Amino acid sequence: MTDLIIVGAGPAGLAAAHAARARGLSVLILEARPRIGGRVVTALIGGHPVDLGAHWLHAGPINPVVALARGKGWRLKRAPVETHLFVNGRRQRPAQVAGYHAAFGRADRALAAMAGRPDDQDDDDVAAASLPPLGRWTRPVRAITGLVCGRPLTEVSAHDFASSEYADNLFSPEGFGTLLARLGRDLPVALDTPVTAIDWSGRMVRLTTPRGVAEALKVLVTAPPAVLEGGAIRFTPPLPEITQAAFAAFQPAVYEHVVLQWPSAPFQGADRIATLTGRRLPGLGLLTRLDGTALHYLELDGPLSQACGPDRLAKAARLARTILADQFGARAIRDLKVLTATDWQADSLARGSWSSVPPGHASIRDMLAVPVAERLAFAGEATDHAQWGTVGGAWMQGTLAVERLFGPT
Ligand SMILES: Cc1cc2nc3c(=O)[nH]c(=O)nc-3n(C[C@H](O)[C@H](O)[C@H](O)COP(=O)(O)OP(=O)(O)OC[C@H]3O[C@@H](n4cnc5c(N)ncnc54)[C@H](O)[C@@H]3O)c2cc1C
CATH class of the missing domain: 3.90.660 (Polyamine Oxidase; Chain A, domain 2)
Known part of the structure; x- marks a missing residue:
């Protein structure tokens, strides 16, 4: 019996797992890739760490990842x-x-x-x-x-x-991906485990993966909207129209x-x-x-x-x-x-670098942040306002989603 299963081990998923563990909840992350970090990954090129996804730690004074890194004494430098x-x-x-x-x-x-x-x-x-x-x-x-x-x-x-x-803004001299990987090191993550279906019709939520079925009291999905809009996960019952409309309205940002x-x-x-x-x-x-x-x-x-x-x-x-x-x-x-x-737009688990909002749809980030039911919610960079499109925003939203699902501490 798991209290919370999180789909995706990017910044939002890792933050949610930390927040859930801090409450004493049992938690498991199911991640489709063979690594954690999502769109934050550092490669060694010519012996030097090079970020192939996120690189800048934006909005230093309000970015929770900056606060965490500083709290742990990790070196950051001004951009x-x-x-x-x-x-x-x-x-x-x-x-x-x-x-x-x-x-x-x-x-x-x-x-x-x-x-x-x-x-x-x-x-x-x-x-x-x-x-x-x-x-x-x-x-x-x-x-x-x-x-x-x-x-x-x-x-x-x-x-x-x-x-x-x-x-x-700041940079991590070791690479942003290295920093994120370290933040996720001790969390329970099942890698190479894509979730293909979520049944939230019963008291427990059932998640289908090629490795079998997992069950939890509540589920948080952090896969990007463009991936969900493409039908990567089948939901039973289907998601409410307002949620589907939000997914359809987002447009992938390309960078x-x-x-x-x-x-x-x-x-x-x-x-x-x-x-x-x-x-x-x-x-x-x-x-x-x-x-x-x-x-x-x-x-x-x-x-x-x-x-x-x-x-x-x-x-x-x-x-x-x-x-x-x-x-x-x-x-x-x-x-x-x-x-x-890089080619994040062609990456089937990203479908873009982050989520952009077209004119006339300014409210879709808020729409998506409201849990669909008491046992199913979505979070990620797409649901943040002041830090949309960023790791800091995704981290913030992962933490908030646990509060929305389980109530204030
Ligand atoms: C080239 C580039 C440059 C960027 N530059 C910056 C920058 O400088 N600063 C900054 O702050 N941000 C930057 N970003 C954006 C930043 O990377 C994202 O905002 C952030 O990673 C979003 O986090 P997330 O957790 O919402 O989503 P993700 O990081 O995408 O994490 C979602 C996770 O869900 C997994 N997943 C998807 N589908 C499934 C499934 N069916 N089952 C299981 N797992 C699944 C994915 O594999 C992924 O690991 C950049 C992005 C790119 C691509």
Whole structure:
């Protein structure tokens, strides 16, 4: 007899398991992958830890994972705020960089003003509409903002976008995935155990897996909405219409890493951000010199990621070389190597990097956070507001879901 079974050992599932154990409940996590961490995983590349999913510990002051890591004495370092800015391959002078930052500031203030307005469905416009004209910086600010939120701003709810908190970011020098794996080390997890059906018609909830059936008093599902919308788990009885409508409304956010080794890259200083704009591209984000090494991330938005298609590594390599040669000239990329390119959108257990909310649907995160019944609930990054799309939000929601299912302590 298990009190709580959790589907998924990503941040939300691990947090829920910790919260349940802290109450003295018996708990088991069923995880489809052969590892824990979900979309937070660190690989060793050339001996250096490189995150292939989440990398930034966002919103330091409110992020529960930051508080946990600090409490355990694990080292975190401040993420960069300074930016390299290149327009048509030319490094911009400090005054121009300041102008670019000021444009971002104006965009942020406009979006914050939108967040302060009542959360009214009829008033929930596209995020792009709440941005003021920003002169020469309009295109890059829109493009970079669209890149970091995982969809073009024309497809994103203004209220939802504005509700997020991203300031004061940190990195884990060992990799975010390493940190998460350590947080999940002592938890009871059955790996390689995909849940294919959940029967919540009786007093006990029954979960079907290829390894057999498991039963629990209550179940928390943390699989991403896009995975559930695709029918990966069959529910008996079917989920209420309001829950199904929420799953259907979410759209997958696309944000993919291309990992470059580029010893002679024209960037100085460890872990700084570069914005490249001009010529063919409205704006492109790069995280440069990870930890002072020759490794860099080039980040792809939806259209660029799609352009890489199935023959991913070769196409991502060609794309990166074309973009960077266009900016800096062919000589500058002579020692550039593309080491790997992620494809979370094609990953059947993720179906995207996180969940984005389209205009007019600002309430779906709250809708999904309400337990379906006293014995069945959903949680994950998709159900958080201030930290949607992030590990911190997923962790927060895993903890809250246990409270929603079992009552306050
Ligand atoms: C490239 C990339 C970059 C990112 N960058 C950042 C960043 O810098 N900072 C940040 O905070 N966030 C970032 N994110 C987002 C972050 O990774 C997610 O918000 C977070 O992992 C969500 O946690 P979760 O527990 O909700 O979902 P997940 O991490 O997806 O965990 C869900 C788990 O459920 C499992 N599962 C799915 N279906 C089943 C099933 N049927 N049976 C059993 N198990 C199942 C999955 O395998 C997975 O382990 C990034 C994501 C990507 C992909």
